Amino acid sequence: MSELDLQSGERLPHYVSPAPFDPYSVEAMTPAQERFYRASQWQMIWWRLRRHRVAVAAGMVLLALYVMILFCEVLAPYGLDSRNSDFIYAPPQSVHFVERGRLVAPFVYAYNYRLDMTNLRRVYTPDETRPQPIRFFCHGDGYRFWGLFPGDFHLVCPPAGGQLFLLGTDRLGRDMLSRIIYGARISLTVGLIGVAVSFTLGILIGGIAGYYGGWTDILIQRGIEVVQSFPHLPLWMALSAILPVTWSPLLVYFGITIILGMIEWTHLARAVRSKLLSLREEDFCTAAVLMGATPARIIGRHLLPSFMSHLIASATLVVPSMILGETALSFLGLGLRPPITSWGVLLNEAQNISVVALYPWLMLPVVPVIVTVLAFNFFGDGLRDAADPYH
Amino acid sequence: MLGYLVRRILIMVPTLIAISIVIFVIIHLPPGDYFTTYIAQLQSQGEGANLAKIAFLKAQYGFDLPLWQQYLYWAGGLLRGDMGYSFAYDLPVTKVVGDRLFLTFLVSFTTIVFTYVVAFPIGVYSATHQYSLSDYLLTFLGFLGLATPSFLFALVLVYLAHVWFGISVGGLMDPQYVGKPWSWAKAWSVFAHLWIPVIVIGTAGTASMIRRLRANLLDELQKQYVVTARAKGLHPLKALFKYPLRMALNPFVSDIGSLLPHVISGAAIVSVVMSLPTTGPMLLDALRSQDMYLAGSFLMFMAFLTVIGVFLSDIALAALDPRIRLQAGRQQ
Numbered sequence: 001m002s003e004l005d006l007q008s009g010e011r012l013p014h015y016v017s018p019a020p021f022d023p024y025s026v027e028a029m030t031p032a033q034e035r036f037y038r039a040s041q042w043q044m045i046w047w048r049l050r051r052h053r054v055a056v057a058a059g060m061v062l063l064a065l066y067v068m069i070l071f072c073e074v075l076a077p078y079g080l081d082s083r084n085s086d087f088i089y090a091p092p093q094s095v096h097f098v099e100r101g102r103l104v105a106p107f108v109y110a111y112n113y114r115l116d117m118t119n120l121r122r123v124y125t126p127d128e129t130r131p132q133p134i135r136f137f138c139h140g141d142g143y144r145f146w147g148l149f150p151g152d153f154h155l156v157c158p159p160a161g162g163q164l165f166l167l168g169t170d171r172l173g174r175d176m177l178s179r180i181i182y183g184a185r186i187s188l189t190v191g192l193i194g195v196a197v198s199f200t201l202g203i204l205i206g207g208i209a210g211y212y213g214g215w216t217d218i219l220i221q222r223g224i225e226v227v228q229s230f231p232h233l234p235l236w237m238a239l240s241a242i243l244p245v246t247w248s249p250l251l252v253y254f255g256i257t258i259i260l261g262m263i264e265w266t267h268l269a270r271a272v273r274s275k276l277l278s279l280r281e282e283d284f285c286t287a288a289v290l291m292g293a294t295p296a297r298i299i300g301r302h303l304l305p306s307f308m309s310h311l312i313a314s315a316t317l318v319v320p321s322m323i324l325g326e327t328a329l330s331f332l333g334l335g336l337r338p339p340i341t342s343w344g345v346l347l348n349e350a351q352n353i354s355v356v357a358l359y360p361w362l363m364l365p366v367v368p369v370i371v372t373v374l375a376f377n378f379f380g381d382g383l384r385d386a387a388d389p390y391h
Numbered sequence: 392m393l394g395y396l397v398r399r400i401l402i403m404v405p406t407l408i409a410i411s412i413v414i415f416v417i418i419h420l421p422p423g424d425y426f427t428t429y430i431a432q433l434q435s436q437g438e439g440a441n442l443a444k445i446a447f448l449k450a451q452y453g454f455d456l457p458l459w460q461q462y463l464y465w466a467g468g469l470l471r472g473d474m475g476y477s478f479a480y481d482l483p484v485t486k487v488v489g490d491r492l493f494l495t496f497l498v499s500f501t502t503i504v505f506t507y508v509v510a511f512p513i514g515v516y517s518a519t520h521q522y523s524l525s526d527y528l529l530t531f532l533g534f535l536g537l538a539t540p541s542f543l544f545a546l547v548l549v550y551l552a553h554v555w556f557g558i559s560v561g562g563l564m565d566p567q568y569v570g571k572p573w574s575w576a577k578a579w580s581v582f583a584h585l586w587i588p589v590i591v592i593g594t595a596g597t598a599s600m601i602r603r604l605r606a607n608l609l610d611e612l613q614k615q616y617v618v619t620a621r622a623k624g625l626h627p628l629k630a631l632f633k634y635p636l637r638m639a640l641n642p643f644v645s646d647i648g649s650l651l652p653h654v655i656s657g658a659a660i661v662s663v664v665m666s667l668p669t670t671g672p673m674l675l676d677a678l679r680s681q682d683m684y685l686a687g688s689f690l691m692f693m694a695f696l697t698v699i700g701v702f703l704s705d706i707a708l709a710a711l712d713p714r715i716r717l718q719a720g721r722q723q
Contacts, residue, residue, distance in 0.1 A: 222402075226409045229697045233656035234674060234690055235417075241678040241686075242420045320538070327540050328660050332675060347543065351664070356550040366543050373538035 055382020076178035132159035197261025202268025210276025316380035475684030514604030647704035
């Protein structure tokens with residue numbers, strides 16, 4: 001090439017570069033770009049959610065709670081039903097770290113018990129001369145892990161020869177902290193099973209209404225309006241009054257969750273319906289119809305996945321109302337019954353004003369209720385914002 | 392507008408019929424009826440039941456008829472204002488209920504007024520001061536209000552009212568007025584007792600109302616016509632109240648539909664805790680003792696209240712927003 005001297009106006013010779021030619025070179029992306037632009041929908045939802053700090057924190061709280069219910073037996077210092085008849089209505093003990101100006105392992109002061117004869121109240125006073133160190137990673141009350149494996153290992157145990165009531169005791173001298181930890185197992189799963197029920201009902205009924213439209217849609221819409229115009233709590237009360245008293249506590253538990261789910265499905269059904277109504281007009285749906293797909297396949301394979309994320313977000317927002325519903329029902333004595341222990345069952349003990357005045361620690365199970373409900377609300381809000389990543 | 396009204400009423404009738412069928416099925420689902428429990432109870436105490444009277448009542452209320460005839464009988468009675476017979480109290484339901492329906496209505500109505508009065512200024516303030524410290528604080532308080540079980544809130548408030556103000560807060564009026572005919576003094580006593588249940592029941596609804604008003608108003612405030620109005624130097628207050636607020640108010644009215652069931656639910660459980668003479672505690676008793684007509688009429692009354700409320704809010708919405716009544720006319 002170089003020996004060619006180009007004069008102005010002279011034609012250039014024909015030239016073809018011998019290097020291999022890649023027609024897509026302009027469209028080529030760096031690996032980072034590729035990861036970004038080709039990310040799946042779920043990946044994008046995850047990225048979005050991660051930016052939502054409150055939602056992430058709430059999600060971690062929920063995760064911690066649900067991991068906790070796997071290991072109730074180990075985390076609780078006492079068994080679910082261990083009674084301490086010498087410590088009835090004992091107030092919460094406080095944990096101390098400093099003894100005579102020296103930092104020591106955490107300990108509690110033993111309780112001195114005295115019956116106040118003027119008003120017949122039990123009075124517990126911490127005895128500052130008897131510090132009792134709390135034991136960690138220790139052997140305490142026996143239990144059957146998940147009802148299967150016998151064991152007696154605890155993360156925290158009461159001091160040798162002493163007691164550890166961080167949140168006080170109830171009218172049978174049972175440790176509130178342990179009971180709250182065990183109660184989480186029931187209270188947290190009630191919402192999940194209930195949501196599973198209402199999720200199934202919602203997708204099924206909303207799917208039928210949205211896909212077929214017309215008369216089916218009108219009928220189902222009216223039905224949903226009828227269900228929604230019931231005040232939930234009285235209806236729950238009526239339905240749970242139906243459960244036969246002869247049922248075992250476990251059956252009652254499933255009965256209650258199904259009742260909770262049977263009323264909350266309407267919101268999900270509405271969401272499914274309105275999404276389906278707009279999606280079934282899309283081209284990919286028409287294509288599927290032309291190729292002879294059955295309605296079940298179109299709904300299940302093509303339509304549902306495209307708004308599953310929305311559904312999951314709305315389902316997350318339904319869980320708190322179920323947890324609150326179960327709590328209210330059990331509080332009224334219409335929901336779960338002992339020996340099944342949920343937060344609502346625990347709150348049943350705090351039914352009158354004398355409890356608030358004398359034994360306020362019996363109201364403590366409300367704290368995990370509030371925390372869980374808040375966490376579900378924040379997490380659900382974040383999830384809903386993230387659910388539509390193409391927006 | 393007239394066409395919309397007629398259409399709306401025509402929808403309401405089948406809804407009410409469906410609700411009454413559902414309630415009837417629910418109160419008939421438990422095995423046995425009030426009489427079986429009653430007779431068993433008497434026999435366990437070693438007493439003989441007055442079988443002749445029971446047979447009379449059974450015949451009177453058609454317990455031996457097929458279910459659908461029993462339903463027609465019950466629903467027909469409801470239409471005539473006869474709510475059946477309370478077997479536990481041995482009185483017609485209408486007599487047992489007494490003031491309770493009215494007081495339930497009073498509590499629910501006051502709660503909704505409270506919700507609006509509180510939610511409106513706070514919602515507007517939160518939206519106009521978005522992301523300010525007070526906005527965060529109010530939002531957090533709102534979430535807390537949503538998450539706290541109302542019955543416990545009621546207990547604590549009753550206790551505080553007792554300790555701080557020294558008032559007895561069980562019930563809805565001072566003891567000397569119970570069972571007395573209505574007078575100004577009694578009305579005042581009811582009014583003085585009403586605020587605790589109203590606050591307790593209203594908190595959750597208020598919180599969600601604030602959040603929705605805030606979101607709506609924020610959406611509206613970001614629109615271009617507001618920016619234009621501001622750019623042209625319109626007074627900020629006028630640029631807020633003239634159009635954006637009016638637009639954001641629509642959901643405010645239509646929300647009664649979702650607010651009412653919550654208020655009535657909340658009222659039911661709070662009145663159990665505070666032993667208010669409303670429908671809640673009696674419904675609970677009736678459900679426990681299988682006093683089916685009493686339970687049924689209470690459920691029916693609560694559902695009826697909700698349906699009427701939704702109906703009224705729809706009418707108000709149509710009056711407010713021409714788009715709704717015009718669209719309804721086009722569909723016909």
